[in-house]
Amino acid sequence: MKIEDSFKIGSVIxxxxxxxxxxxxxxxENLDLVDFNAVFIDMEGKLVPYFLESxxxxxxxxxxxxLEDVDTIEKASRLVKKDIYLPNKLKPKKKSGDFTLMDLLGFTAVDEDEGELGKITNIQELPQQLIATVHYKDCEVLFPLNEEIIKGIDVVKGIVRVDLPEGLLDIYLE
Structure with missing residues (x-):
């Protein structure tokens, strides 16, 4: 299974x-409502299946x-700080009014000054805010997702219009 065929449910602490x-x-949210008997753990870019015991x-x-076959602290230690995924087919369908900023993953970010920045490849949830990642001019660029930055969202076309702070892109491109 590939990462794009799955969705992240958490990380091993x-x-x-x-x-x-x-x-x-x-x-x-509401993982307890999803029925699954296996998870996939990201091991250096490859999703490795593990069957659930409980x-x-x-x-x-x-x-x-x-997890089945993880029966010692040594085996479990190898999984610490790894991300856990489920197949997309298990992802609950959202109601039309349930759109959140996390749903911008895969949308194309378009800056008002610079134009198209690229697809949002990751969204991190930090205590203060959400941070989006795009690959722009062969650089990984991070920017916050908040009311000041986001100027519009076209859900049908998969586009989010942003107005990045002046100089933010320069930091990454230097």
Missing amino acids: KTKGLKGEIQFYVDF IKYHSNNTAYLF
């Missing part, structure tokens, strides 16, 4: 106990996983 249990940060939701943002 740490191991728990000695029998291979892992704690992961859940960054996908999952326990601890709080809004954390869960504990027991």
Whole structure:
């Protein structure tokens, strides 16, 4: 399975106990409503399947996983700080009014001054704001997604119009 055929549900935070249990940060809303028996973990750019023995939701943002064949702390330690994915076919369908800034992944960012910047390849959720990543002129460019930057969103065409702060692109292109 390829990353573009899947969606990220979280990241492994740490191991728990000695029998291979892992704690992961859940960054996908209502994951407990999704029925799945396997996850895919990003191991150096390749998605490796792991079958679920059990999952326990601890709080809004954390869960504990027991995976088949991960039965020691050493095996679990190899998964720490790795991202966890599910196949796109398991992604719940959104209602038309449920569009969020996280849905801008894959949209084309167009700056008012510079023109097309490229497709948004990643959106990171930081405590203060969301950060979008695009590849512009062979450079990875990060910019915030907020009301000041976003000037318009065309959901049908998959375009987000932005007005980046003056000098932001220069920092990446120098």
